[in-house]
Amino acid sequence: MATTGAAEQRQLALQDLMDRYLISQADEPEAYRRVALHEGYLKAWFHERPRWRILSGRGVYRLERMPSQVLFHRGLPRLRSPLSYACLCWVLWFAETLVTTARDWFVISELAQRIATVSEGRFTLAERSHREALVQALQFLIDLGGLLLRDGDADRWVAGQDYLGEPPEVMYEFTEMAPRLLANFSYESLAVAVTADHGRRTAPPTGEEAPPLTRAWRALLLGPVFWKADDPEAFAALEANYEAVYRDLEASLGWQVELTSSFARIWRTTTARHAGAVLLDLYPDPGEEAEERHTRYLFHPILLLLGRCQEGVAAGRWSADADGAVAISAGELEDLLTELRSQHRPSWGAALGALSIAELVTVVLSEMRRMGLLRGPDRFGRCWLLPAAAGIRGRYVTRETGARRAPEPEQPQAQQIRLF
Structure with missing residues (x-):
């Protein structure tokens, strides 16, 4: 109704x-x-x-x-390096310290000096890449509406270019939105995040205490896939309350829940904003050009790679473990992508096709992690294809004229999957 x-x-x-x-x-x-x-x-x-x-x-x-699991592939992809993300956190920390000074404005040299002091050597003004990371974080906050650029040229500051004999300076002002971007994690959660292995097979708990069903709701709403092995207790609670959760979510949001023996996920059946991002991050972040993410063609190598992996499983080259994950080395994935690139690169668009194989591997595996299809690699170079990857694959089809079309997703067990 x-x-x-x-x-x-x-x-x-x-x-x-x-x-x-x-x-x-x-x-x-x-x-x-x-x-x-x-x-x-x-x-x-x-x-x-x-x-x-x-x-x-x-x-x-x-x-x-507030998540219940540490998912290292989630976050703000527009911040292109861990240092950029760290700079964002330091900037928000700096905003909190300004409360005691009764002012919202600051100059970038003051901010950079404060960060250099508290970062214990992780940030230094002497490195241009560090200055670029800080400006990326500041620009992200501007695009979110948490910061205003009042005066100066940030690019000139990054380059260290004097103007009329004066060192470059930039003035900013925090808006009232800035404090709303802070999240209050416990010290236990932060300790887990700092010490956890980023390439591990399953996501460690954040340390934020919550009942099992609450953790299940968090995993579903944060998405894109809730894998049973990440939190077996929460998954069991979801199984026990599946009918109630299904009805609740459908009535409240118009969405549906898919539950299998090894994973669960939400299908957005409405035409709400960003509905396509459930499977692919098709939309840029604030202020980001879509072309920078190669979003138009990135799903091509992903779909083709998943098809090759499924063929390998069917042939006995790899097998699924008890949790439904398939262990495969990063080197094997690179070999498959190298082969696919040599065969299909002209169909991937100019920007994606121009990437080196190393860059392509980084982009593809990163997006697969964000889609909830992959974990790893760990320090031994091992990756794991998660159970949701078994239901998605693509192949190129041709018309009678021989013109190539984009890869079409096959439909496992009549499940409707629309990727483009």
Whole structure:
């Protein structure tokens, strides 16, 4: 039954919060109005299921998504290096320290010096790449609406170019949105994140305490795939409450839950914003050009690679373990991608086709991790294809004229999968 009136507005408001980093009254007045109108319902909905908070300020809302597992492939892909991500965290920490000074403005040299002091050698002004990482983080905050550029040229500061004999300087100002971007993790969670092996087979717990069903809700809503091996107790709770979760999610958001013996995931059956991102990150982050991510063609080598891996499993080259994962070395994946690249590179677009094989491997495996299809490599070079990868593959088909078309996803067990 189609939702109408208040129920439809609540559904859209839930999607608004799930789809955005921040909801600003100035930039998105309709989304802000929906959340403000149904704020009590929305806060109760997220508290009762994943136990997340809705943070509010003057003219802004944000859903604070606290994970129960450390997923190293998730985060902000626009920040192209771990240092850029670290710089973002340091900038937000710096914003918190300014509260005691009763000012919101700062100059970049002041910020950089503070970061260099607290980073214990991880950030230094002497390295151009470090200055670039800091500017990337600042620009990301500008695009989110948490920061304003008041004066100066950041590129000139990165290059160290004097102007009229004066050293380059840039002035910024934090907006009221900046504090809403902070998340309050426990010290136990931070200790887990720091010491965990980024290439391990299963995702370690964050240390944030929550009941099993709450953890299951978090895994489903954060997506894209909830693998049983990551949290067997939460998966068992989902199995025991599957019918209730299915009905709840369908009524509240218009989405459906798929549950198998080894994984679960949400299918967004509505036409909400970013619905395609459930399987592929087809949309750029704020301020990012889509062409930078090669999103138009990236699914080609991914689909073809998954097909080759499935053929290898069928032929006995690899086998699935008890949790449904297939162990395969990073070297073997690179060999398969090298072969596919030599055969199909002209069909992958100019930008993706111009990448070296090493760059292609990095981009493809990174996106597969984000799609919930791959883990690793660990320090021994081992990767694991997760169970969800078994249901997706692609192949090129040709018309009678011989013209090549994009790879079409095959349909496992009548399951409808639309990737493009």
